[in-house]
Amino acid sequence: MTSQDLFSGRPVAEDAAAVLEGFRASGGRSFHTYPVDEVRDLYERGCAANGLDGDSLSAVSDFGVQDFGVRVYEPRPVGGPTAVVLFFHGGGWVMGSLSTHDGLCRRLAALTGLPVVAVDYRLAPEHQYPAAIEDSRDALNWLFTAGPVHGLDVITAVLAGDSAGGQLAAVLAIENAKSAHPRPIAAQVLIYPMVDLTMSAPSYTRVTEGFPLVADTIAWFADQYLPEGTDRARPDISPALAELPSGLPPAYVITVDNDPLVDEGADYAAALAQAGTEVLYQHLPGYAHGLLTSAGRIQRGEQTVDDIAGFIRNHATGLGRG
Template identity: 80%
Template sequence: MSSAPDPFSKRPIAADAAPVLERFRASGGRPFHTYPVEQVRDLYEQGCAANGLRADQLAKISDITVDNFRVRIYDPQAVSGPTPVVLFFHGGGWVMGSLSTHDGLCRRLAALTGLPVVAVDYRLAPEHPYPAAIEDSRGALHWLFTSGDDHGLDVTQAVLVGDSAGGQLAAVLAIENASAADPLPIAAQVLIYPMVDLTMSTPSYARVTEGFPLVADTIAWFADHYLPAGTDRTTPDVSPALGALPAGLPPAYVITVDNDPLVDEGACFAAAMARAGTEVLYRHLPGYAHGLFTSAGRIPQGEKAINDIAGFIKHRATT
């Protein structure tokens, strides 16, 4: 897809992404961190509803409460026998996002892969700061493999998928599981523009500072709401890109976009996993901004990239 320099941000903008960006700027162009928490959550819900994928029809969808969080199970075929499962963690900086914001994406992944997708509605900051989100995510992974009577699935293996903050949660779980004495069968991980270095020290933070819904100051705002004062931002379950990586990590598909403060840390993390011996498929999409996948109903490249992710999952979860 062709791109051209943007006179506002001086960044290249892909032609199919330009209309969504123009609507954002026409509405005032204020990035997320300039709003109060409750308002930014509402705006994110509205934006995902307006720009996300249509709601694909599936055989069965059910919501279940697990301890302190909820999950939604998207079952495309009403599976009754052994099956791999996609465990999905939504983005939103640990502050916003919900089952609703990523509903279209999860439905599409279920429809394309033919596999159940279990989306995790973990607790959000600042009401529930770190480590609530990662504790809920760990709990969801354990529940998936141990509570078949609750969810009705005979889970053979899991694929961990997450975007942005959800990508961080998926990456942390993959690392922790690979380091465990008795690891669970994790077939693969898909990390969509993951937020994996909360020291915020990579060069792309200086490149993406205005003109987009998510800029460098937005990441800082998210981190300040999620992390209690004094939290060590280099700890492995905060910044998985900074720690030593174990052998035996599941194959990874890492996607970054150009107009994103997180692009360099995502690329560095993909390279670090490769150096640790992990099979890594890395894809960079120039001219696109953070939020591409929750805008895939309006931006064709987002929908195409979801198709590619589904192909990766099908290959890794069935071989």
Template identity: 45%
Template structure:
């Protein structure tokens, strides 16, 4: 859609704690990811996460490790909660960062992972996968599976219990998190996911949900942004109905591990996330669904400026604590 004739959603429909960031974005010309070079998109995203994210919390230990992937290596970062004895075996939360499979890294979501480990007392392991378009689908997903294999194989050294695990992710990371949460290969590798926490996940790559027609301008992530991310991630001719890309299209009647899911109203991904939560509930899955009608995509990585992001992260942490049994 031509942005010159598209009408943005009025600011009085934006949540009060998010108006400032959205107003600043609009006043600066609405330059988004697809409007700049790939290098600038990556740099700008890291700067925005640093400027708007949570203040990094002190934790007991942080280590960045390499893990093997097909024809190379990638990295993961291990966080141990403040006050956790070095010898203590804990549950584990595997966190997969968002960024449309194209941007983002271990640093962009560092403060989120620090907060989660302290709130849950679980070891949080953040996964860096190789990014598109240099590494297109299914490489990022396969890297995440390789990370899970590595984590399970190193459980003793990492002082984690792979039978008490939960997987989480935002946006594109949420897409890969739910695909892996439902993949029997993970259990075969020795990792049992007790639940999944998804923050505005991509669940339908066909881009056919009504929210794609509703969110066309006025926010950092629009339908045009998502089309650009999809073009970077997938190769020409890709079947977007593939279950690894569009889990919503394969969710009916499939019981899933317990699910915490956040959706936000001013997001092209809103309707597919709502539909995914509904399909999981109809299939008999435990679902905790938080919908924020006045917020936009990225509330988690802007939680330093948007108080609601901090609150919803705490709600997700409570869900994790209950499933992982770290409240004793």
């Protein structure tokens, strides 16, 4: 159930109200109003306080890949050929880390029974575009070519990410489908993805205050990430504006209502379908951006993680929930 929020005038789900009230009680300032170092610290603390508890797994290992790191979550007691979830964290290319999404990645590994590889790509403004997407490309290549290092016998991958991480996953899916020698990609999971940095969707005018992520926050993220003069319509920046090829992997696109990104996410799901892609689109009214990194306190967020795991199992292993 949802109720009308007096501050924003927008519907807020009952199980999300306490987290939103906590944000407002702490001052209610969106990320873009803080210096970068404070933004990162606030995000780390918020994810630690509101995220999922860490599920126990068979092994969790960290590796270095060129100038960035990855973390491998292994739920299986015994190895063998496997699909792998390659996960890109959100945070506007400015914040976020292996720790902010550790509980989420552990839960996905536990629920799917598949290894999850989380990518700790370099962050802006220290490392501006194209650093994040270059690291993501390198991570995908490392996943399929560095078996002796990470110990995984990878037969296919699922690309997944939230927010800016959803953008990275979407870009890789498009580039891979256009490649002369594509990797086997079983599916893509795009969680409230940031896919159009021209910021032209109507929802930027609807969500402007009262939530941790508002239109001005997206603009600030983009300014930190993109060097001045960058064409924001480039396909590796705004995949929603790209020419979509045939042969894209099945997509699960999730949007939330109290989010400046909701319209571009919905539009991208429609564009994928029009390009012949199998699409599962889910819109969650009454919820705000960051639902999954608050899934430890918001029941619908935890349920959505379970839904994502079911989608991944169905497409990467052929196993239903039973």
